Amino acid sequence: MTQHLTREQIAECLISGAGASAHANECAACRAEMARFESALTEFRGAVRHFSGLAGRSSSPVGSQIVWTTTPARGMYSGNEIKAGMSSLLVNAALVTLLLIVGMAKPVEQTLTKIIFLTAPDLRTLKPKPETTKGGGSGAQNSEATKGKLPKSAPRQFMPPVQPIDQPKLSLNPTILAPDLPNISSQTYGDPLGAVGLPSSGLGPGSGIGPGKGPGFGPGDRGGFGGDVYRPGGGVTAPIALIKPEPEYSEEARKSKWQGSVTLQIVVDEAGFPKNIQVTKPLGMGLDEKAKEAVMKWRFKPGMKDGKPVPVIATIEVNFRLL
């Protein structure tokens, strides 16, 4: 028995369509192999023909007469391509020529070459507007703050007490950044202790009430009352000293056995540091300076207003006693 057919030989048989070779006629394995491949190709042929029949049927239904026109397809211009192209060229050429002729005409050229000088206006005579700094006070009005009720105090100022405003877009009660202060009942906003007059919120350029630059009441450029700081009371808690190093005795006072107490006024800032230490009741003998030095090292829990730390003014008495 001869060798089995190789793949190449099987392919050869299928290509030439000569049918199985002598070996294949004898060998069942080779015959089966060929038949398998051939049947796959036959399936493929059947499938393609079936599909083609389906696709062809969709465009030309079976049973109806196929109308087949054998008129040769014509171009878009029905044979007028050259004519259309030439006329288009002529129209375009005419337009370009016209533009060139107009452009080269003397009056047009003169107009185009005419130089017009543009003089920049001198702006030096106009002084820049003075910048209004938003800070504490009252938007720099013409008079002192007149008598009126203080606006409510709030942790943030959205609406400064400027008066009067005609038909605001979104009406908000004006507020100032200050502790709750004794207030009066009035139609207008102003200083409860101010003079009666035309409504004004004071001379200060800020958004508060009074002469300051800030959004508070009174002088100063931040919130609060009467300066930049709050005072304990009216919703403001007093600062609590956490670290209190003892003051040293001055040599001079020790020798002369000098005793007593120094009263200091400080501002405890939001971080709990003492600021602006001022001696309100001095003792002398260098003890005032020693007291200041000691208080400088003190650390506080800052005073709070509405849960937020605020700078609060505090008074401290430092006692000096000799044992």
Next chain:
Amino acid sequence: MDRNLVSEAAMPEETCSEGIADFDSLVDLHRPRIFRFILASLRDPETAENLTQDCFVKAYKARAQFRGESRLGTWLMQIAANLVRDHHNSGRFKFWRRSLRSHVDLNDACDWVPDQQRSPEAIASAKEQVRAIWNAAADLSERQRTVFLLRFVEDMELLEIAAVTGMKEGTVKAHLFRALQAVRAKLEEPK
């Protein structure tokens, strides 16, 4: 065998050359084959319809040049093969080929298997085979696909294929051989 093939094969040579005169019947006779070949080559029924139409328009215009050296079917198939090649080389086809590969093929080959009251297993296996060959044919080069389709779908002789494609018989054979190898490799590929 297909009715059209029978009728064309039965048609004597001299009638073929005279058939030009009766162009409508010529179209009726050859349209299914031409359409099938173009459809299988391009896999787009709409383009196949257009190119089939183009093929007959070209044939109508050039009917005077037909010398009657080959059969009318071969001549028409030659025009169709040229059209397919031109379309293949045009950028438009490249785009569609890309989109066909990247998207799900709507004309999935396995849907075409005719249901001839066979068992579901037989149909399933036939579908598998058809899909494998269809995918293999998609990966063939344009020349290989053309000769493969002409030989195994249109049942054309090697000499006839040589006449249609303008290649020598040996070249046709070599292309067919490579095409068959590729198809067979795909058929035996484990799923």
